[in-house]
Amino acid sequence: MGESAPVVVGFLVPLCDDATRVPHSAALWAALETAIVDRFGGFTLTGTVNGAWRDGAGNIVREPSRAYETDVPEARVDDARALLRAACAAFGQQTLRVTVLGRAEYLSPCAAGVAAHGLAL
Secondary structure, three states: OOOOEEEEEEEEOOOOOOOOOOOHHHHHHHHHHHHHHHOOOOEEEEEEEEEEEEEEOOOEEEEEEEEEEEEEEEHHHHHHHHHHHHHHHHOOOEEEEEOOOEEEEOOOOOOOHHOOOOOOO
């Protein structure tokens, strides 16, 4: 029997570090995109999107993000989550918003996975 259709995993990565507000380097973006291609065969950069969220102090934070999609075999969705937790840490984010099967998830950073996923610069 053949493999099932892949699951579309979408995610947003803000253009700047949460703490410093410094834009991410071209090398870090390239490392993320290479990691996705190496693990899942490719990605689509669907564009730059604008969003807002409320921080712990109640302030509204507005920030642009890159929006990505990648096709992931259903059995490897947890691998995608692990890569995105590492990306969350490498990009200095409190969380990354990810959609899997149309459901939103907010992944926390995992600094231990940064080097293992090729995101240590």
